[in-house]
Amino acid sequence: MGDIVDEESKSLPSKENFSEWYNEVLMTAQVMDVRYPVKGLYVWYPFGFSIRKKVYNLLRSLMDVDHQECYFPMLIPKTELLKESEHIKGFEDEVYWVTHGGLTPLEIPLALRPTSETAIYPMYKLWIRSHADLPLKLYQIVNTFRYETKQTRPLIRLREITSFKEAHTAHATWEDAERQVQEAIGIYSDFFTKLAIPFIICKRPDWDKFPGADYTMAFDTLMPNGRTLQIGTVHHLGTRFARTFEIMYEDAKGERQYVNQTCYGISERCIAAVIGIHGDNKGLVLPPNASPTQVVIIPIVFKSGGAEILDACKKVRAILNEAGIATVLDDSSERPGAKYYKWEMKGVPFRIEIGPRDLKSNSVMLVRRDGVKESLPMDGLPSAISGRLMDFQAELLKRASESMWSRIKDCSTLDEARSQIESGVARLAWCGEKACGLEMENATGGKLLGEPQGMTGGGACPVCGKPAGRVVLVARSY
Amino acid sequence: MGDIVDEESKSLPSKENFSEWYNEVLMTAQVMDVRYPVKGLYVWYPFGFSIRKKVYNLLRSLMDVDHQECYFPMLIPKTELLKESEHIKGFEDEVYWVTHGGLTPLEIPLALRPTSETAIYPMYKLWIRSHADLPLKLYQIVNTFRYETKQTRPLIRLREITSFKEAHTAHATWEDAERQVQEAIGIYSDFFTKLAIPFIICKRPDWDKFPGADYTMAFDTLMPNGRTLQIGTVHHLGTRFARTFEIMYEDAKGERQYVNQTCYGISERCIAAVIGIHGDNKGLVLPPNASPTQVVIIPIVFKSGGAEILDACKKVRAILNEAGIATVLDDSSERPGAKYYKWEMKGVPFRIEIGPRDLKSNSVMLVRRDGVKESLPMDGLPSAISGRLMDFQAELLKRASESMWSRIKDCSTLDEARSQIESGVARLAWCGEKACGLEMENATGGKLLGEPQGMTGGGACPVCGKPAGRVVLVARSY
Structure with a gap:
């Protein structure tokens, strides 16, 4: 299936006007539709969703090494949400409340989770008994909600955060939890590096830490307009929530102790960062790790010889996919120029053109998303492309890092x-x-x-x- | 990571007392925790979630052949939800309403989606312009909400349906939509067959069709207690929603026409069916297609020779995983009997035991979840296991089908x-x-x-x- 709406070719505003460019590229590349009839709620187009899937599968693969995925309910009873006084202070202005089921008022109002500490920790109380149950490291990827009164922006400031990956861990000691903070920082560093997003890690000042935490470590990146974007946070919770929710374990001496906890989160802001940092005036530029399609093949067909060229294209598609390179062939009836425009807008890292001349010389023309061109022999193509995808990925990171650090x-x-x-x-x-x-x-x-x-x-x-x-x-x- | 809580071995109630058995097996096998402090909301344990992931990845792979995944907001403004009068009549008693953001009353109350027609179709109005945009076939896997007043049951009757796969298609003609109904029935038949769930397909009586549909086709299976469970529905919507939401396309003659639509859904009831139909007094019995682990290897270690046996176990794990068979090795310090109990509870289809005698004869002992035992030579093990997994899968379906049709x-x-x-x-x-x-x-x-x-x-x-x-x-x- 192709695009939902085949729009006329549109040109984007220059990226120098970042805000305008950002809003426009999300629509034109069909990442998010901003026309949903409620402020701050957006629709993931199928193409945008395929980026989300790619990026979150990457995140999952890093988390699954020593976390387990699970799912807790979205609705939190008011009585639980209000238990932790510091915590609720941080959220009380922005919680959405469900007050009615049908026409019936609920006895206890239910909050749409703004984050899940108060949904998860009553269960941790039941699940954790002894030191043998520790550490416990779970995560979930869920929708969370904030009644934002500031200006909302797709992927950045949302009323429904559709893709919140939140991890919650419990440990025997404060030091064990601190080590987990460092482990989480390691995982997130790896994740953002794989997305070619440069970052700075800061310990947030005490007055800006997560409500209820001992301290907060945060990942920020720098957007083209000079604003920083917080893209990940890691919190050491100490024993505060454990005391509130009575999460205790029996230590080796048979004594009951409070657990020490951490939590850490990443949202779809990671995708906003990829789009904002790497994109250009032609549209998205996706690092190979974040792109659902890594190579698009476009046949350059003239009056005759079409069948032969198409065969060669199909052969290349097959050998690249077999080598684990996500490759599509665009054999639609559009003109090559229209295809270039479309796939550049979608940020596909590499384009391969195959025409009569390439066929003759048993080679293909490789065009990187940044315009660099090179003829490559058909022999050994998969490893040549793999290597160049890695180079391209590394170059994007290098370029972005230099840009950030210079500012x-x-x-x-x-x-x-x-x-x-x-x-x-x-x-x-x-x-x-x-x-x-x-x-x-x-x-x-x-x-x-x-x-x-x-x-x-x-x-x-x-x-x-x-x-x-x-x-x-x-x-x-x- | 192991289980969250290492409980003492518990025995299940007999499956003859189906309701009791069902509730107990969900907790003991750590599929769902029913102790969340709100009626009708349940927690997916990590193990349960791994089944969900396996089953929904299977569903995705079937859908992705010619649908695209996307995501629409969870909150629906009252004004949109009320537009389709037949539709809202079917849901008005069970919609949860968000009325406040923080302490501020919302101007327009927001419904938690009970299903997403009224969230999606305003966007279809914007996306569909001409016959070239048709058919449009999208789906999403999301949480939906019903204020259930009847008795709730995990995976079956929920206030938060955590895993609703809903597809929404648009077509040029009523006949095209009818063909899509048949296609959807084909996909769902394939899906349930792969889960070894037998089913009957019925055209629901007119007074029981989906609110707003022309007609409804439903999949039912038969649970051990003689109750049927609706596990999937496919609706022909005709042009009713198109008229309400003004979804029109320009046909080849340049005339504006209403689209014809279908929608179809599957929820976590598919997992309730797998558990209810195949399980036994020892716990879950998962068909290989639905089991996160297909084979567990258990070393039978006596006083000496442990290292050698463990090496053999690791080798078998490697060759089976390489052959695409999801295999784990349980080399924990528990007694073999405790391991048998645990993995039988989790419904893992096959257990491989390797002890000194097996090592000597260069073979392994295969024990199917239903108790059937067989010694298999180490040579050619992957293909022998693959074949037997397929046989086991087929047998589960055959047994379940016979049981259903006999009733x-x-x-x-x-x-x-x-x-x-x-x-x-x-x-x-x-x-x-x-x-x-x-x-x-x-x-x-x-x-x-x-x-x-x-x-x-x-x-x-x-x-x-x-x-x-x-x-x-x-x-x-x-």
């Missing part, structure tokens, strides 16, 4: 920082005081992303002038 | 029918009049499943005595 700059004054965050991220020395952190936000109009992992610095806090033991990143964020 | 009986009076439906299905002649159909239901306490496909019969209608052109099935249904 993160040391600033020594608040004025410098204010100007820097127009287009990127400012790095500032910080004394560690909350008052100074909040003043940085006030004075720059940005947000404190927190202390970046693996970066150190010196100098004086630009607010109070005291010697600063640490650095923080400040940016405009989505 | 469907011709009855010529209402008294006979009333007694027959204590344990199965009654087949009656029917004149076709609604009054007579309703009287059959009244007099027997059963439900008219409708006219079965491919069955004809004669005789007189047992209510009015007129010559009957057709037969109907009557049963107690879930």
Whole structure:
């Protein structure tokens, strides 16, 4: 099946106008339809859904190494949701409430899960008995809901997050949970690298951590318009939820202890990042790992010799698919130019053209999504293509990383920082005081992303002038 | 990772007490946990979820041949849901309503989708323009909601149906849509056959069709307690929804026409059927196509020679997995007996035992889930196991089919029918009049499943005595 609507070729707004470009490319490439009649709710087109499937299967394969997938109910009784006071404070303004079943008012209103701690932990209380049950590492991929009052954006700020991967783990000790935080950071780093998305990892400031957590580590990437996008978070929950939900285990000495917990999540923002970072004025540019189709073959057929060329195309399709390269043949009746336009819009990494001349020389013309062309001999084609897909993937990551890191700059004054965050991220020395952190936000109009992992610095806090033991990143964020 | 809770070996209630057995086996085999604090909402344990994944991947592979997967929002504005008057009449008592976002009352209440016609068809109006856009065949696998007031049961009668596969198609003509109904029936027949679930296909009586449909075809199977379970439905929607939602296309002559539509659905009841029909007093019995694990290898280790046996087990695991047979090795420290108990409970089709004697004779001991034992030579093991898995799959279907068909009986009076439906299905002649159909239901306490496909019969209608052109099935249904 082809596209739902065969639109006339449309050109996109320049990517320099990022917001416009982003909204337009989602529609034109048929990723999301924004015309659903409720604000903040969007429709996954089949093509967009096929990207989602590819990306989430990748995520699943990384999680399944030592987590198990499961499913908890979407509706959470008010009585459970309100149990953890810090937690509910963080969500009370944005929870959707179900109050009626048919015409009957419900005795206890039900919340649409904004996140699932309060759905899952009453069960953990039942499931965890002894130290032999630990660690417990489960995850689910589900729809969650937020009554967003800010401006909504497809894949980025949604009222129905359709693809929330949330993991919830329980451990014997605080240190075990801390090790799990590091393991989760490792998995997420691997995942984003496979999507060719560069990232910075920050410890969020205390006033911006997950409601109920001991601390929060967050992954941010930098979008072309200079805004950072939070694409993943990992929380150390300590024993706070365990105390609220009475999740205890018997240790080796027979004593009852509270478990220590972590949770960590990724949403469809990972797809927003892929689209926003790699796309260009012709449409999407998908890294091979995120593209449902890696190679499209287009026959270049003139008046005669069509059958022979089509046979060659089919043969190439077969050998590439057999080698594990997701390959389609576009033998529709459209002109080659229209096909180029369409597959470029969909971001397919490689196009192979086969025409009479290629047939004669027993070769094919390879055109990368970035326009680089090369003639490749038919012999040994699968390994040549595989290698080049890996190169292309690596190049996309390299290009994106360079672009991101070139836009993160040391600033020594608040004025410098204010100007820097127009287009990127400012790095500032910080004394560690909350008052100074909040003043940085006030004075720059940005947000404190927190202390970046693996970066150190010196100098004086630009607010109070005291010697600063640490650095923080400040940016405009989505 | 192992089980969440290592319970002491428990024995199940006899399957003769089907309801008790069913509830108990879901918990003990860790398919669903029924202790979630809201009636009608259940938790998929990791093991249960792995069955779901296997079964729905099978369903996806059948659908993907000529449908595309997509995703539409879960929340439907009241204004859209109420547009189709017949449709809403069928659902108004069981729709959950979201009335508040945070503390703010919503301007337009939002329904949790009970099914997605009214979420999808406003988009079809935008997507369909010309006959070239037809047929359009999409599906999604989503959670849907019903405020059930009847007794709820895991996988069977739920307030959150977690796994509703719903397909929605649009066609140029009524006849095209009718052909699609037949195609859907073909896909579903294939699916249930692959799950070793026997079924009857009936045209539901007019008063029991899907709200808004021209007619409804339904798949029913027969559970061990004599109740039928509806496991799939296929609806011809004609142009009713197209007229309500203004879904039109331009035909080849340039004239605007309403599309003709179908929709069809399958829920996690398919898994209830697998469990209910095949299980036994030792637990689940999963057909190989529905089992996440097809073979479990258990080393029979005595005081010495353990390493050698374990090596042989690993080798067998490797060659079976390589041959595409999902195989695990249970090398935990439990006694073999405890392992047998556990894997039988989980319904794994085949167990392979390897002990010193097997090693010596270069063979393995194969034990089918139904107890049949056989020694197999190590040479050619993958093909021997593959073949036997297929045989086992076929035997389960044959046994279940025989059991079902032996419990469907011709009855010529209402008294006979009333007694027959204590344990199965009654087949009656029917004149076709609604009054007579309703009287059959009244007099027997059963439900008219409708006219079965491919069955004809004669005789007189047992209510009015007129010559009957057709037969109907009557049963107690879930």
